[in-house]
Amino acid sequence: MISAYTGTQIREAEKPLLDSGMGAVLMQRAAYGLAHAVVSELRTRGSRLYGCSVVVLTGKGNNGGDGLFAAAHLAGRGMRTTAVLAADSAHPDALAAFERAGGRVVHLTEANAPDLAAQAGRADVVIDALLGTGAQGGLRGSAAALVSLLAERPPRLAVACDVPSGLNSDTGETAGPVLFADLTVTFGGAKAGLLADPGADYAGTVHVVPIGIEDGLPWPALRRLEPSDLATLLPSPSRRSHKYSRGVLGVVAGSTAYPGAAVLACRGALAAGVGMVRYLGPPDVADLIRQSCPEVVCSTGTVADTHVQAWLVGSGMDGADDEQMQHVRDAADSGLPTVADAGALPALPDVLAPQVVLTPHAGELATLLQRLGAGMDREAVEAATLAAARQAAGLTEATVLLKGATTLVASPYQDFYSQSDGTPWLATAGSGDVLAGVIGALLAQVGSDVGRFRAAGIDPDERWAAIAAMAASLHARAGAAASNGAPLTAGRVAEAIPGIWDKVSALSNQRPWERNSRSHRLR
Numbered sequence: 426m427i428s429a430y431t432g433t434q435i436r437e438a439e440k441p442l443l444d445s446g447m448g449a450v451l452m453q454r455a456a457y458g459l460a461h462a463v464v465s466e467l468r469t470r471g472s473r474l475y476g477c478s479v480v481v482l483t484g485k486g487n488n489g490g491d492g493l494f495a496a497a498h499l500a501g502r503g504m505r506t507t508a509v510l511a512a513d514s515a516h517p518d519a520l521a522a523f524e525r526a527g528g529r530v531v532h533l534t535e536a537n538a539p540d541l542a543a544q545a546g547r548a549d550v551v552i553d554a555l556l557g558t559g560a561q562g563g564l565r566g567s568a569a570a571l572v573s574l575l576a577e578r579p580p581r582l583a584v585a586c587d588v589p590s591g592l593n594s595d596t597g598e599t600a601g602p603v604l605f606a607d608l609t610v611t612f613g614g615a616k617a618g619l620l621a622d623p624g625a626d627y628a629g630t631v632h633v634v635p636i637g638i639e640d641g642l643p644w645p646a647l648r649r650l651e652p653s654d655l656a657t658l659l660p661s662p663s664r665r666s667h668k669y670s671r672g673v674l675g676v677v678a679g680s681t682a683y684p685g686a687a688v689l690a691c692r693g694a695l696a697a698g699v700g701m702v703r704y705l706g707p708p709d710v711a712d713l714i715r716q717s718c719p720e721v722v723c724s725t726g727t728v729a730d731t732h733v734q735a736w737l738v739g740s741g742m743d744g745a746d747d748e749q750m751q752h753v754r755d756a757a758d759s760g761l762p763t764v765a766d767a768g769a770l771p772a773l774p775d776v777l778a779p780q781v782v783l784t785p786h787a788g789e790l791a792t793l794l795q796r797l798g799a800g801m802d803r804e805a806v807e808a809a810t811l812a813a814a815r816q817a818a819g820l821t822e823a824t825v826l827l828k829g830a831t832t833l834v835a836s837p838y839q840d841f842y843s844q845s846d847g848t849p850w851l852a853t854a855g856s857g858d859v860l861a862g863v864i865g866a867l868l869a870q871v872g873s874d875v876g877r878f879r880a881a882g883i884d885p886d887e888r889w890a891a892i893a894a895m896a897a898s899l900h901a902r903a904g905a906a907a908s909n910g911a912p913l914t915a916g917r918v919a920e921a922i923p924g925i926w927d928k929v930s931a932l933s934n935q936r937p938w939e940r941n942s943r944s945h946r947l948r
């Protein structure tokens with residue numbers, strides 16, 4: 426599991442070490458880690474090191490200090506280093522070390538910003554050390570002008586020191602221009618703002634350098650599940666499992682206008698290991714489901730008399746169908762874990778419960794927030810995804826999964842997940858329906874398995890967010906595998922899920938059915 430922190434949390438963890446006079450040591454660790462990461466990246470790209478040109482953009486604070494010390498290390502390896510000082514002062518020891526190592530220093534002014542931007546654009550490496558966690562707002566003045574000009578002619582390799590300057594390390598929000606980094610080398614722990622859009626757009630690959638503060642870090646602001654976490658958390662049947670014990674998912678989805686959404690949701694659920702899918706909906710949609718997914722059991726009853734462990738409601742639904750909308754409300758009100766997608770979102774009460782997982786994309790989240798009196802349009806949601814998801818979870822008291830390039834999951838309590846395991850090819854019609862199916866399948870299978878989450882260090886009350894994050898990761902990984910860089914259709918995402926499941930499960934030796942069958946043979 427990757428943990429990410431706000432800049433404030435990192436600074437608090439640093440404080441005892443700074444108070445005991447370790448500040449210079451921490452900075453050396455950070456700078457060495459940054460220089461080492463630049464060298465590794467150049468080697469990976471097959472670039473030469475000796476004679477390579479490096480421009481380090483520096484501000485007046487410790488972030489600039491890290492950049493200057495790192496550039497001094499690089500100068501020591503024979504690189505041609507230039508520091509562009511963007512403020513009226515620079516970290517004195519770091520500047521002295523840089524000059525001793527043979528680095529060239531130029532002062533940025535409004536007049537020379539175009540020339541320096543052109544020079545930086547021609548460099549082999551630009552290190553962005555203008556602002557770090559101490560930033561108040563975005564880049565200003567000539568530093569902002571330089572970065573805007575550089576964006577028009579980006580360098581071959583841009584490396585952000587701790588965070589891309591001008592990016593809010595807590596929220597991932599930007600104010601003013603920010604240089605797109607190929608690599609962000611961040612110190613002491615990942616910053617939450619690097620793992621949420623739009624921050625993730627600017628951060629590139631995030632590399633964490635431990636600097637010795639890790640023991641003092643608090644509960645993370647954000648976490649990201651990795652394949653090893655999926656291996657631990659995904660269910661596998663025991664030798665005596667039967668279809669009902671494995672979990673039954675009820676699906677209320679589709680309409681005459683969008684029958685395919687119900688089919689795709691069912692395919693996603695079936696691919697994600699549910700014991701059975703029961704479908705409740707209009708006869709024409711049920712007919713299509715019978716033809717496309719004969720495994721699904723279609724019924725005509727009500728929510729109350731359909732025995733399931735979880736519900737999936739809303740994908741492809743038509744708000745004008747009163748009977749279906751009643752099913753949606755009944756499912757959300759049933760107390761069972763329920764994933765509420767697309768057409769269900771406008772039909773639900775304002776205040777829900779944590780086991781209800783809402784799955785809006787940015788536009789749907791904006792509509793939901795507006796209904797709840799929080800004035801955010803789609804653009805505002807996209808510019809502040811962490812804040813928007815958190816606010817929606819707080820207002821609805823539900824678990825909120827915000828879909829996008831980075832998918833965020835906010836629990837109404839404190840846990841927050843960010844998954845970014847996919848490919849832009851997933852932005853294809855029906856892909857969200859498959860995701861809803863995967864979430865529903867996992868809710869039905871592990872929703873009541875409190876011990877599974879406790880054993881993995883997840884508060885059982887917050888397991889709904891973890892389940893949604895597991896589903897987002899499986900779905901995204903399946904999409905990436907099925908696409909392999911080429912166009913993708915939603916049905917193929919569903920087809921790729923068992924393969925990904927098998928791949929991640931192989932990382933764990935916890936396969937109870939294998940364990941059970943071995944001990945059976947021994948007896």
Ligand SMILES: NC(=O)C1=CN([C@@H]2O[C@H](COP(=O)(O)OP(=O)(O)OC[C@H]3O[C@@H](n4cnc5c(N)ncnc54)[C@H](OP(=O)(O)O)[C@@H]3O)[C@@H](O)[C@H]2O)[C@@H](O)CC1
Pocket residue numbers: 439443448451452453455484485486487488489491555556557558559560561562563564565586587588612636
């Ligand atoms: N603590 C440690 O020991 C370690 C910290 N580490 C490193 O330190 C970084 C944090 O350093 P930091 O606290 O010095 O803040 P930093 O981000 O460099 O800049 C703040 C300075 O910039 C200024 N300023 C602010 N906003 C501005 C704006 N919009 N536009 C222009 N200027 C602006 C502000 O000046 P003022 O506004 O007060 O005039 C202030 O002086 C952290 O990211 C990591 O890289 C590592 O070495 C590990 C050990």
Ligand SMILES: Nc1ncnc2c1ncn2[C@@H]1O[C@H](COP(=O)(O)OP(=O)(O)O)[C@@H](O)[C@H]1O
Pocket residue numbers: 786828829830831832847848849850851852853854855856857858859860900
């Ligand atoms: N640029 C992107 N990169 C990676 N994944 C994406 C991107 N855009 C969308 N996705 C994913 O694709 C799915 C799209 O869902 P949604 O917008 O509901 O589509 P639909 O309603 O057509 O099914 C979500 O899982 C989302 O996270």
Ligand SMILES: [K+]
Pocket residue numbers: 488553554555556557585586587588589590
């Ligand atoms: K920076």
